[in-house]
Amino acid sequence: MPNIHNFGAGPAKLPEEVYEILRSELTNFNGSGISLLETSHRSATYLKLNTDIQNVVRNLLNVPDNYKILFIAGGGQGQFAAVPLNLISRTGTADYVVTGAWSEKAAKEAKKYGKVNLVVPETDKYTGIPDQSSWKLDPNASYVHICGNETIHGVEFDFIPDTKGVPLVADMSSNFMSKKLDVSKFGVIYGGAQKNIGTSGVALVIVREDLLNKALPICPSILDWTITAKNDSILNTPPMYAIHIMGRVLEWIVRQGGLDKMAENATKKSSMVYDVIENSNGFYYAPVAKNSRSKMNIPFRIGSPDGNDALEKEFLKGAEALNLIQLKGHRAVGGIRASTYNAVTFEDVNALVSYMKDFAKKHAK
Template identity: 70%
Template sequence: MSNIHNFGAGPAKLPSEVFDELEEELVNFNGTGISLMETSHRSATYIKLNAEIQDVVRRLLNVPQNYKILFLQGGGQGQFAGVPLNLMSRTGTADYVITGIWSVIAAREARKYGNVRFATPQQDSYVNIPDLSTWDLDPNASYVHICDNETIDGVEYDFIPNTNGVPLVADMCSNIMSKKFDITKFGAVYGCAQKNIGTAGVTMVIVREDLLNQAMPACPSVFDWTLTAKNNSILNTPPMQAIEVMGRVLKWIERNGKLEKMEELAVKKSSMIYDYIDQSNGFYYAPVEKRFRSKMNIPFRVGPPKGDVDLENQFIEDAEKQGLIQLRGHSLVGGIRVSVYNSVTVEDVEVLLRFMKEFFKQHAK
């Protein structure tokens, strides 16, 4: 519906062009006469599609040949286990940089498989990235794990940390394909599709080849990066429809200015919202320090001094009446959250801002 403006944190809005393409292909994929959902994952048709999507990923992120691109299931949380199951055996210990709720959950999961150290000082709230000088990194760690964008807390890295030769692993579930970055600075990155690159069901892992062949004996085959790489992500039946959607979205990104344009728009859209929040004299309050404000997920409170639950509920109710949906903050933190992923347009943001200004006029004292 054209009057709906979807700011959901995930599953998130998809480009309208992708829906048009999927509608055409749904019951007759690539001229085969059947749906991709009915097609064998061992067929030439799917094997070709699988290779094409990997090629798009390589082009967009400039991925060297010594990195493998894997398509797995289990979402980002699956990789909270997949990372230690594949990498922890190197030394039995890993460093986790805690910058928000998702990095806490990732560390908690990893503790099932080895010794996990918190590499950063404990924080009462997550409003920044602790200065690199305060990090306590173990040179013997199997890897250092970061969450590049905290979807719940709205904290995003503006730098790639130097881990002094220890492999850097990044959860990029909510900001992969929203900006250019140097993949060679990482040992592995992973991202679930239902934010910027598709729909739920597939998770992409990009891993340097020298980090393969180290999975724990107890690692389930479906989470084993080495087995997945050897089988070209067709170890078992993959979520082919979700992978097709991901491919469509990635090709849409490539046609529409690539990552340079996605980053430019991300800065523009997020700045429009943050600038108005900062001009609202505290009626709207964004807690994250300006340098580390996420360009993907914008959490804020409504009503002084730092949020009025009744007023926030009114905000959400009134917004939904105007087609502005999925604005409620995560249940763990409350408030409002605006997600401005690649598919969210500048026009969507403009409609939201008009609503925010009118709500301010009606309720600010």
């Protein structure tokens, strides 16, 4: 089988070591004689798995004891609704820092359940994070929502905002477990698993206990964090196999050296790509301001800041011939996008940067 270099933004590459584990236990999970796919969610086998994965999350992120760790179906977008449904009742209003397509979608969803204040000016071009001194925070807000890393636009927070005591909520779907962070500075952290810590179907939610018991009356039970916490994430049949895969990926992170190693690798891998862009004499263009550039998702254009459709199509065609796959930029922005998540190897990145250099040498004027 050819060596595939997968730069997909999600569902994204999984570690090969995890695939080997999944293959070995697919039809006989933990010696039970049956697959997890056909195991009861009330069985001792699954109950232990559920607890074990919560413990891995707590240990990796050093999650304080006064936070609940939840596994909820519906991915990150499901939590776009769950966040206001669970939190906006305190004042009826919430602050949203919109820095890309996903935080824009989250804010739009929240407007169904209360008043949304856009903290930074609206724009159709997301190329950075405005200085916090310019933010218009509402001290009466129930919470402040950010997207820690914008998968489509490649904009990432390199700081934790000061929200003046208002609970900070962060969508970290695409940079969860890529670095350490102080969980105590957040009210809620959530994210879909399929970008950096697993596959689609489940969201990981970390919520401070004092923010429970505040859901709007219309909140569906399946999205109610309080009900989920009371039922230890087994209110109904959860997406068990997706949770299991997430657990195996998190255990792999531990074996690799934990979040310090993931952060070190992320910096090195993303720098390799950005360095090619910066040293291309303008052949490649990265639209995002340097202080906001994502270490997980690197969008770029070819030929000009607005791109060159013919050159970009040729780039993608040549890349696929070399098994460099899923590099096409999101349909909303076009261009090229390389995702350098935890499971993407240095071999993968070396193959990409080598091709980028060769392509620029051949086509630069």
